[in-house]
Amino acid sequence: MAVLAAVLAAFIVFYWFKRTKNGxxxxxxxxxxxxxxxxxxxLANDLHVWFAELAHIYGPVMSLRLGAKLCVVLSSPEAVKEALNDREAIFANHDIPAVALVSSYGGKDMFWAPYGPHWRMLRKVTVRELLSPTTIEGLSVLRRGEIRRTMEEIGEKAGQPVNVRELVSATAMNVTTEMLWGGSPAQNGEEKEAAGREFRKVTEELVRLLGVPNISDFFPAIAWLDLQGLVRWMRRLSLWVERIFNFIIEERLMTMEAR
Known part of the structure; x- marks a missing residue:
């Protein structure tokens, strides 16, 4: 207990010194x-409403502290345009959440990587290999088929309430899994369905963890404690994702060798 109190006291002194220096x-x-x-x-549950109320008091550009983090909130189209369009190179980098550091191998994927040569290389490869007109057109059959199945499902529920959010999310995820598994003859039937369900379950949990407020993000000095256990859980999920992707890669390599 004495050690914990000493660590807490040292952290408070460090925080106030840093805040005074940055003041x-x-x-x-x-x-x-x-x-x-x-x-x-x-913090209110509806952050956008709370920020709008604060903007009426402090203006379209305001600052506030969340724990040890200093945040700047932009609440007008003009301010957002200047930051994300006119000065995009300055504001391109992200403050990476603790759980995202685990799932992105230390912030090295295209979403979290800092702006620079590595990020530009990732963008170039992504556009060339995944988002080229040829690739997108080649997958149009999968997209149309999944949308057709979704519309049929809505038609079968005529007169009943439909959860549009869940339906759209499921459709988008089904398209993604079809793109990953659709071309592999080794995966079909129950095996394909089981792999797709597992991938959707893991992805949904990854997204959920990224949205959970984490003490480690507000107080980086004590992030190593992982008080909520979110980093440990994300590490397990990341290993799960790696296992799924390794399975897909092995299947693709077997298919290519068989041709």
């Missing part, structure tokens, strides 16, 4: 928040 920077107006916690206790 000399000219920041946009915003709520002061509480010591150490900032505006964390005041």
């Amino acid at each position: 000399a920077r000219l920041l946009p107006p915003g709520p002061r928040g509480l010591p150490l916690l900032g505006s964390l206790p005041f």
Whole structure:
């Protein structure tokens, strides 16, 4: 207990020193928040509504602290355009969540990688191999087939309530799994369906974890403790995803060798 108290005291001193040092920077107006916690206790469930209310008070560009993190919120089309269009190279990098560091191999995938030669190489390969007109047109049959099945499902539920969000999400995921498994003759029937269900389940859990508020993101100095166990769970999920993708790669290689 004494060691924990000493660590906590050292962290508070470090936080206040860093905040005082950074206080000399000219920041946009915003709520002061509480010591150490900032505006964390005041976060509303509907963040967009809360930010809109704050924008009426502090203007379209405001700053607020969430734990040890300093955040700048843009609430007008003009401010967003200037940041994401006119000055996109300056604001291109992301603040990577702790769980995303695990799932992206330390922030090395195209979504989380910092802007630079590595990111440009990933974008070039993605556009050439995955998003080229030839590739997109070649997969149009799969997309049309899945959309047709979705429309038939909606037709069968005439007069009943339909959860559009779940239906659209399932359709998009089905298209993705069809793109991954559709061309492999070794996978069909029950095996293909089981692999698709497993992939959808893991992907949904990955997305859910990325959206869970994590103490490690608000207080990076204690991220190593992983108080909520989210990083440990993400690490297990990432191994699960690797196993699925390794299986797909092996099947593709076997198909190519058999030709």
